[in-house]
Amino acid sequence: MTTTNFRFDIDGDGIALVTWDMPNRSMNVIDMTVIAELATIVEAVAGDAAVRGAVITSAKETFCAGADLAMLERMRGLYVDLATKQGEEAAAKAVFDESRKLSLLYRRIETCGKPWVCALNGTAMGGGFELALACHYRVAADSPKTRLGLPEIKVGLFPGAGGTQRVARMLPPSDALQFLLKGDALTVDRAKSMKLIDSVVAPADLIKAAKDWIKAGGKPVAPWDAPGFRLPGGAVYSKAGMMTFPAANAIYRRETYDNYPAARAILQTVYEGLQVPMDVALRVESRWFAKILRSPQAAAMIRSLFLSKQELDKGARRPAAAPPSRLGKIGIVGAGFMGAGIAQVSAAAGLQVVLIDRDQEAADRGKASVHKALSDRVNKGRMKSVERDGLLSLITPTADYAALADCDLVIEAVFEDRKVKADVFARIQEVLRADAILASNTSTLPISSLAAGLAEPARFIGIHFFSPVDRMLLVEIILGKQTGDKALAAALDYVRAIRKTPIVVNDSRGFYANRCVLNYIQEGHLMLLEGIPAAMIENSARMAGMPVGPLALNDETALDLGLKILRAAEADLGAGAVNPAQKKLLEDMVEGHGRLGRKNGKGFYDYPPGQPKRLWPGLADLVPKRLAREEIAAIDVEELKRRFLVVQAVEAARTFEERVVTDIREADVGSILGWGFAPFTGGTLSYIDMVGPASFVALCRSFEKKYGRRFAPPKLLVEMADKGETFYGRFAPGGKSQAA
Numbered sequence: 001m002t003t004t005n006f007r008f009d010i011d012g013d014g015i016a017l018v019t020w021d022m023p024n025r026s027m028n029v030i031d032m033t034v035i036a037e038l039a040t041i042v043e044a045v046a047g048d049a050a051v052r053g054a055v056i057t058s059a060k061e062t063f064c065a066g067a068d069l070a071m072l073e074r075m076r077g078l079y080v081d082l083a084t085k086q087g088e089e090a091a092a093k094a095v096f097d098e099s100r101k102l103s104l105l106y107r108r109i110e111t112c113g114k115p116w117v118c119a120l121n122g123t124a125m126g127g128g129f130e131l132a133l134a135c136h137y138r139v140a141a142d143s144p145k146t147r148l149g150l151p152e153i154k155v156g157l158f159p160g161a162g163g164t165q166r167v168a169r170m171l172p173p174s175d176a177l178q179f180l181l182k183g184d185a186l187t188v189d190r191a192k193s194m195k196l197i198d199s200v201v202a203p204a205d206l207i208k209a210a211k212d213w214i215k216a217g218g219k220p221v222a223p224w225d226a227p228g229f230r231l232p233g234g235a236v237y238s239k240a241g242m243m244t245f246p247a248a249n250a251i252y253r254r255e256t257y258d259n260y261p262a263a264r265a266i267l268q269t270v271y272e273g274l275q276v277p278m279d280v281a282l283r284v285e286s287r288w289f290a291k292i293l294r295s296p297q298a299a300a301m302i303r304s305l306f307l308s309k310q311e312l313d314k315g316a317r318r319p320a321a322a323p324p325s326r327l328g329k330i331g332i333v334g335a336g337f338m339g340a341g342i343a344q345v346s347a348a349a350g351l352q353v354v355l356i357d358r359d360q361e362a363a364d365r366g367k368a369s370v371h372k373a374l375s376d377r378v379n380k381g382r383m384k385s386v387e388r389d390g391l392l393s394l395i396t397p398t399a400d401y402a403a404l405a406d407c408d409l410v411i412e413a414v415f416e417d418r419k420v421k422a423d424v425f426a427r428i429q430e431v432l433r434a435d436a437i438l439a440s441n442t443s444t445l446p447i448s449s450l451a452a453g454l455a456e457p458a459r460f461i462g463i464h465f466f467s468p469v470d471r472m473l474l475v476e477i478i479l480g481k482q483t484g485d486k487a488l489a490a491a492l493d494y495v496r497a498i499r500k501t502p503i504v505v506n507d508s509r510g511f512y513a514n515r516c517v518l519n520y521i522q523e524g525h526l527m528l529l530e531g532i533p534a535a536m537i538e539n540s541a542r543m544a545g546m547p548v549g550p551l552a553l554n555d556e557t558a559l560d561l562g563l564k565i566l567r568a569a570e571a572d573l574g575a576g577a578v579n580p581a582q583k584k585l586l587e588d589m590v591e592g593h594g595r596l597g598r599k600n601g602k603g604f605y606d607y608p609p610g611q612p613k614r615l616w617p618g619l620a621d622l623v624p625k626r627l628a629r630e631e632i633a634a635i636d637v638e639e640l641k642r643r644f645l646v647v648q649a650v651e652a653a654r655t656f657e658e659r660v661v662t663d664i665r666e667a668d669v670g671s672i673l674g675w676g677f678a679p680f681t682g683g684t685l686s687y688i689d690m691v692g693p694a695s696f697v698a699l700c701r702s703f704e705k706k707y708g709r710r711f712a713p714p715k716l717l718v719e720m721a722d723k724g725e726t727f728y729g730r731f732a733p734g735g736k737s738q739a740a
């Protein structure tokens with residue numbers, strides 16, 4: 001037997017050791033060659049009387065990263081191709097047959113008559129963990145780094161190789177559904193306590209422990225294939241089952257607003273599968289899987305949240321010629337809300353941090369807030385206190401700029417005030433090394449204008465974090481007119497070091513993310529002024545797929561900041577740049593009623609201590625227009641939902657036309673990671689492709705007529721609609737993905 005992905009050795013006790021080690025890859029993944037070779041191995045084990053059983057493990061640091069998503073993309077391609085050539089039914093059948101292969105292979109392992117043990121030497125995800133579940137026994141090496149899980153839901157899919165059925169037969173249905181719907185990655189201890197794995201041993205004993213189980217007479221029968229098997233939570237049609245499934249349905253609706261077909265398919269697969277024997281259940285799962293694989297949501301999510309994100313993480317926008325940046329020590333000036341967060345994530349990446357503020361006391365306060373944030377984690381059991389202390393020891397708070405002398409990168413995060421920033425830059429420049437990079441975390445001031453007073457603007461760049469810094473995955477990197485490649489490479493290397501995803505944008509007011517987000521918040525304000533009840537505004541935004549309503553989001557970002565941004569836009573661009581009604585609403589809220597947002601417990605919502613927030617009853621009196629009951633009943637919620645998505649997507653298209661964003665992957669990934677733009681759409685531009693540019697332009701025009709110029713489609717979109725083009729058709733990522 002010759003295999004390229006596996007080694008196959010039989011020891012003196014007749015136990016086969018199958019070692020997965022794909023050539024030229026840092027991690028094992030499941031592709032068609034793996035499926036074919038593993039099938040040959042399974043038959044070799046089953047058909048050789050001298051082999052007692054098999055242990056499967058990996059020679060890599062991890063066990064398996066899951067299915068090769070490129071293979072799944074090809075399956076989708078097969079479907080599209082066959083659907084045009086042979087019709088929908090033949091295409092659907094072909095996808096079903098293809099996507100079943102892995103499921104049938106795993107079932108063959110489970111029923112081949114020889115015991116199989118999975119020796120999990122490291123992380124196993126998706127199809128890799130499903131393989132473990134199909135083995136008769138699972139033993140894991142004890143390692144804090146290992147994660148086990150079925151994360152498919154995060155890219156709009158679900159486990160299609162038996163995972164839903166096996167998990168639902170191992171755990172009570174509510175736990176199983178939660179595990180499948182959240183896509184959580186478990187530590188080995190947690191997986192053991194949930195009984196998803198059988199034992200945890202020292203890494204050196206892993207293979208011996210696996211073989212010992214076979215030698216001790218481990219049975220080659222899965223519990224659900226043994227007579228008398230009972231589901232852990234009782235049958236679907238039992239009292240317990242009826243307590244679970246209707247409630248699960250309600251939770252699904254509350255959490256997803258029915259926007260995620262894969263989540264719905266998990267519920268259906270488990271509900272239907274648990275009522276039939278395993279082989280039929282696997283067929284049910286495969287049917288749903290083939291259907292979901294063909295869904296536009298899965299296509300969009302795989303593309304943006306997996307493929308594009310990975311490309312950006314790996315430095316798709318990094319200038320190839322720039323050597324790797326030296327990033328041992330970084331400086332942060334401004335130890336406030338953002339500066340402390342940046343210090344925390346930098347130290348977490350192992351970087352030395354100098355944290356500067358106006359005086360020692362203020363710098364110490366910055367470090368103390370990192371201490372508090374980390375201690376909260378320690379108290380919740382998510383971090384060990386030694387890790388916290390190690391991390392804190394990397395942060396040096398001081399008021400002495402001389403400490404910046406040996407920093408490779410300095411990030412400024414002082415007040416959003418030109419004068420203050422200019423003073424700080426001057427002081428930094430006095431001590432900064434000649435080859436170090438200077439960055440600003442400004443959220444509104446153009447980078448090129450901040451660079452004006454600098455001796456070397458080529459070494460200056462924007463690194464725009466989102467708050468809260470430790471949780472938000474996106475960083476916007478802003479190129480000033482004179483920013484050089486070395487600065488860009490250093491910024492990208494730094495973002496990679498702190499394990500966040502970068503997008504690179506050209507300098508412009510609001511950059512990319514804030515431009516779209518401000519449109520979203522403004523739409524909420526304007527709806528309120530139209531007399532639409534606040535609760536309806538917030539709910540329809542969430543139904544559209546946004547994580548928080550526009551009014552709640554405004555409370556988080558602060559109403560006074562919103563007003564300040566409007567006034568600045570008015571001062572710089574003239575009165576026509578702002579909507580006077582929106583400005584008046586914010587003035588009434590902030591100056592008339594002292595409502596600043598969550599930070600003072602009073603915004604569009606009230607924040608009573610210890611209780612959930614609730615909409616401020618005074619809002620109704622602030623709004624000039626009141627709708628009658630029948631007018632409210634006649635509001636078209638679908639239209640509200642579309643307005644929210646369209647007003648953001650059309651702004652994203654403008655930023656692309658204006659070349660603020662130059663790569664469609666960045667627009668899409670940035671919109672989901674930056675502000676949670678309806679992830680099932682794949683992002684702002686992907687949403688336009690999903691709707692179809694012609695229909696999208698028609699929608700823009702009808703909204704423009706009803707609601708105003710902010711919906712006017714940019715020329716680029718009109719041209720694409722006329723020519724029948726899409727963003728991903730015309731601006732294919734990876735290559736010439738530029739607007740002009």
Ligand code: NAD
Binds near residue numbers: 442
């Ligand atoms: P903050 O008020 O919490 O912190 C600013 C810090 O700068 C304070 O600790 C202050 O003492 C210090 N500071 C002021 N003048 C200084 C000086 N001359 N020398 C040294 N330190 C000085 O503000 P923040 O929210 O952390 O914002 C900081 C920057 O980050 C601003 O440019 C802001 O626009 C930007 N930003 C903020 C957010 C956000 O959500 N808050 C998001 C992205 C970017």
